[in-house]
Amino acid sequence: MSLDIAYSTDVNDYIDPDRAYEFYWSGLIKDKRNFLCPGSDCMAQVTCANLDEDVQDMKVSPHFRVYGSHSSTCEIFNKIPLKLHYNEASYIKKEKQSIDESVVDLFLLERPASYYDEPSNTPSNKLKTHEFKAKNHSNNTTTQENGSIGTIYSVRAIVGRYIRYKKDKSIIYRRVNIQGKDVNYRSVFKCIWEQDLESLPEHPVVYYGWAYINRLKSNHGYQIKFKKPFKKGEEELLSTIMISDRLIDSYKVKKLVITRLEKIIKNEKPLAFIFIFGRPYESISKTGVKYANFSITNLDMIDINYDCPLPKEYNK
Numbered sequence: 001m002s003l004d005i006a007y008s009t010d011v012n013d014y015i016d017p018d019r020a021y022e023f024y025w026s027g028l029i030k031d032k033r034n035f036l037c038p039g040s041d042c043m044a045q046v047t048c049a050n051l052d053e054d055v056q057d058m059k060v061s062p063h064f065r066v067y068g069s070h071s072s073t074c075e076i077f078n079k080i081p082l083k084l085h086y087n088e089a090s091y092i093k094k095e096k097q098s099i100d101e102s103v104v105d106l107f108l109l110e111r112p113a114s115y116y117d118e119p120s121n122t123p124s125n126k127l128k129t130h131e132f133k134a135k136n137h138s139n140n141t142t143t144q145e146n147g148s149i150g151t152i153y154s155v156r157a158i159v160g161r162y163i164r165y166k167k168d169k170s171i172i173y174r175r176v177n178i179q180g181k182d183v184n185y186r187s188v189f190k191c192i193w194e195q196d197l198e199s200l201p202e203h204p205v206v207y208y209g210w211a212y213i214n215r216l217k218s219n220h221g222y223q224i225k226f227k228k229p230f231k232k233g234e235e236e237l238l239s240t241i242m243i244s245d246r247l248i249d250s251y252k253v254k255k256l257v258i259t260r261l262e263k264i265i266k267n268e269k270p271l272a273f274i275f276i277f278g279r280p281y282e283s284i285s286k287t288g289v290k291y292a293n294f295s296i297t298n299l300d301m302i303d304i305n306y307d308c309p310l311p312k313e314y315n316k
């Protein structure tokens with residue numbers, strides 16, 4: 001049976017597979033087997049399949065699987081709604097509502113400062129874990145600190161959710177709230193070379209396409225150059241993104257970003273499938289060439305893939 005959420009014994013919180021993936025690659029989660037069933041008083045072991053894969057696509061997206069037996073009172077086992085108690089802070093209430101409705105995910109452009117904090121209570125054995133988990137059910141503060149389940153903080157997670165919802169066939173009911181606006185998952189993604197700069201949405205969305213990745217001559221970072229250009233009437237404008245080593249170094253999930261970048265630039269054709277959340281701006285180079293570039297200050301806003309992780313119609 002697959003689960004939407006599981007209890008992580010590494011971070012002492014209920015998390016979804018996208019968050020588990022980020023925590024694994026930032027080093028907070030040590031093993032894909034360090035999860036328990038989220039049901040009350042249930043100690044069934046859960047594993048997060050594909051957590052250790054640096055590839056995410058329709059075939060290998062991370063998901064939870066139960067491999068122990070549930071307690072007789074477990075809500076999952078009895079197929080009744082989970083009773084997770086959240087902190088009463090108003091934003092948590094709002095998030096909880098969206099979990100209950102299972103329709104709208106909230107995409108936030110900044111993670112809470114405490115997102116990657118080490119858990120304060122590290123249970124050393126099953127019994128302690130059990131006590132802590134039980135405690136969490138009645139008075140949960142960890143959820144507030146780490147943000148909760150309906151909220152996502154990275155483009156990688158938007159892509160991950162899309163893949164998961166497509167797989168479980170719930171995609172038509174799913175929407176994501178970005179800066180106060182609900183949009184359906186499909187309309188969040190825009191292919192770069194099909195866009196005219198004059199008619200782009202005012203608000204940022206997720207642009208995607210194949211791109212070349214090169215190490216900068218200065219050796220201080222990478223340049224991502226999309227294969228195909230944006231349009232502006234009859235004109236064609238190439239699009240690039242610069243990623244400095246400094247930006248990578250300050251990023252918690254850098255292990256994943258570095259693993260992917262280093263593998264890609266070793267290829268004869270250093271191509272990657274890129275998703276970036278933002279809005280391009282026009283600029284002119286010293287030699288007079290016009291560009292439509294993206295600037296990036298938070299690596300959560302970009303997702304770098306070896307291949308197109310979405311269905312065929314996106315692969316362009």
Ligand SMILES: [Zn+2]
Nearest residue numbers: 037042070074
């Ligand atoms: Zn259970």
